[in-house]
Amino acid sequence: MPPRRVITGRSQEPRQRFAEELRLLRAAKGDSLRELGDKVGWDWSLFGKMENGHTLGSPEVVQALDQYYGTPGLLLALWELAMADPTQFKERYRRYMVLEAGAVSMWQYAPSVIPGLLQTPEYALELLSMGGLSGDELGVQVEARMGRREPLLGDDPPQFRAILSEAVLRTPLEDPEEWHVQLEYLHTMSHRLNVTIQVLPLSAGLHGLPNTDTMFLRGPDGQTVVWAETAYSGDLVQESKAVEQLQLRYDRLRDAALSPDLSRQFIERMLEEAPCEPLT
CATH class of the missing domain: 1.10.260.40 (lambda repressor-like DNA-binding domains)
Incomplete structure (x- = not known):
């Protein structure tokens, strides 16, 4: 390729x-x-x-x-x-x-929602609709978001590491069955050689990225940039010193997270606890 x-x-x-x-x-x-x-x-x-x-x-x-x-x-x-x-x-x-x-490699911390690259269509639909989208525009944005997942599944995929706050996995969708599908998709993706998923337990305490969804991108030229986003705004960080500071915070957060194997077991426990059919 x-x-x-x-x-x-x-x-x-x-x-x-x-x-x-x-x-x-x-x-x-x-x-x-x-x-x-x-x-x-x-x-x-x-x-x-x-x-x-x-x-x-x-x-x-x-x-x-x-x-x-x-x-x-x-x-x-x-x-x-x-x-x-x-x-x-x-x-x-x-x-x-x-x-x-x-990007040839990416690494992200998600404090509140599942990263877009790991979302199912149902999760993206509910999340984007909560953000105010509806009708044809909502359908288009969901389809586009699903397309963003394709590079991870290709023959020459980028490396992707996602650290998820435990809160992400304890915030379900309205439909329990759709939430079960989302958890299964996370579990499946965690077995891919190019994808690493870690869970940051709430017991880890305070850290340097408490409410900032942070995505690091390394391009073919070796340069790393960061997209840092809160609920109200986002910023593309390209200045090397600022990128290094965010990387240090991310590294410390990764050190506090569960290992990939323990994180997979954590997701399995969430699957066991989550009902797979809508409640009546």
Whole structure:
């Protein structure tokens, strides 16, 4: 599989940036629009409209293109930005989304909710609806979030470590059956060679990241950036000293967390305690 592409500063407007990337990827393959349609399995005229910016296509089409071009998650991340209302995605978050799609390794601390890369559709649906999304917009955002998981499941996946506060695993969904599915998915992902899941028990006490969801991304160039998010705002941290300070806090938090094996056992206990059918 080709190495992940390094995103450069081309078009800054998300819709134009998406269309431009489609044109560049097809040119690199040397395909005509008709050849692309035959190989990917969609009407070639749709790809022409997408490359001209007349339409964005569906998540299914974009995922098929990601697979064909060997760019897992990249096009879907750009598509998500292009679909989103500009008022919802500030420039620093747009930049973070692109960096996430191209990251070779990631590590995260989740203090309150399951990380997006480990969410089931049902979990994402309830979480995003609680944030105010509804209707078609909600469906689009859930689909896009599910697409962000694909790089972890591919043939050349990035390494991902997630430290979950115990509180995350004790905050269930409204539907017990859907919560059971989410816990099972966590348990399954914890067995993947590229995924490490650790639980930070409440008994660990206070630490340096009490209410900050923190995602570290290392790019192909070896540079690490951090997305630090609270309930009200998020910030892309790129300055090396600030990144180092956050990394130190994360390292101390990791030292206090349960080992991967003990964390898997903790999730198994949560599965045993959680009912698998809706209460009547």
